[in-house]
Amino acid sequence: NNHKSDSRGALIVLEGLDRSGKTLQSRKLISYLEGLSYSVESWRFPDRNTGVGQMISSYLANKSELDDHAIHLLFSANRWEKRSLMENKLRSGTTLIVDRYSFSGVAFSSAKGLDIEWCKAPEMGLLAPDLVLYLDIPPEKAAERGGYGGERYEQLEFQRKVARSYQILHDASWKTIDACLPIEDVEKQLQEVVLDCVTTCQKGKPLSQLWS
Ligand code: NYM
Numbered sequence: 088n089n090h091k092s093d094s095r096g097a098l099i100v101l102e103g104l105d106r107s108g109k110t111l112q113s114r115k116l117i118s119y120l121e122g123l124s125y126s127v128e129s130w131r132f133p134d135r136n137t138g139v140g141q142m143i144s145s146y147l148a149n150k151s152e153l154d155d156h157a158i159h160l161l162f163s164a165n166r167w168e169k170r171s172l173m174e175n176k177l178r179s180g181t182t183l184i185v186d187r188y189s190f191s192g193v194a195f196s197s198a199k200g201l202d203i204e205w206c207k208a209p210e211m212g213l214l215a216p217d218l219v220l221y222l223d224i225p226p227e228k229a230a231e232r233g234g235y236g237g238e239r240y241e242q243l244e245f246q247r248k249v250a251r252s253y254q255i256l257h258d259a260s261w262k263t264i265d266a267c268l269p270i271e272d273v274e275k276q277l278q279e280v281v282l283d284c285v286t287t288c289q290k291g292k293p294l295s296q297l298w299s
Pocket of ligand 1: 105132133147162163186187188189191192193195196239240241
């Protein structure tokens with residue numbers, strides 16, 4: 088790759104309900120981009136490897152109780168602690184495929200009844216994604232997919248609320264993909280938009296910050 092100084096990697100985020108196929112599709116995107124010789128890394132939030140991430144993990148496993156606001160801020164802190172590494176990677180030309188980001192943070196916490204503007208505030212100043220891919224699936228269909236794991240939030244009634252929150256957050260810049268389509272069709276649609284985004288960032292599209 089012939090990098091101009093302002094050439095950079097793309098920040099690409101996958102969002103959607105639990106069991107919408109994000110993890111599988113991010114793996115496929117990674118191999119697709121690697122096959123085209125792009126520098127690319129797979130990231131996910133929560134990042135359970137940090138100290139904050141371990142608190143989150145224990146909360147999700149129902150091994151600890153936390154106030155709804157407190158856990159919201161921990162999810163946000165977990166993104167903040169990765170922010171500078173994220174920026175360095177992007178500026179050095181690496182594309183990041185990120186499984187969940189601030190939109191999960193706001194969608195899940197506001198589904199519990201927290202004020203949406205309050206939920207968005209701690210995300211301000213994090214890097215804005217160049218592309219948000221929303222894997223769209225009705226909560227009932229997601230629930231049919233081999234069942235949920237045992238983690239907190241993985242219940243149909245709550246996922247219905249999360250779906251509603253995502254609808255509120257959703258804006259015209261998001262790319263929505265019908266996640267009920269066969270895996271290969273979803274994969275094809277993702278490849279097209281992702282390649283377009285990577286190319287635009289390579290040409291030097293400036294980085295921006297949430298919420299923009
Ligand atoms: N989740 C994830 C949140 O509630 N807030 C956040 O900011 C993020 C990133 O954590 N049910 C929720 C959504 C998921 C759970 O995610 C764990 P995963 O992708 O299953 O590891």
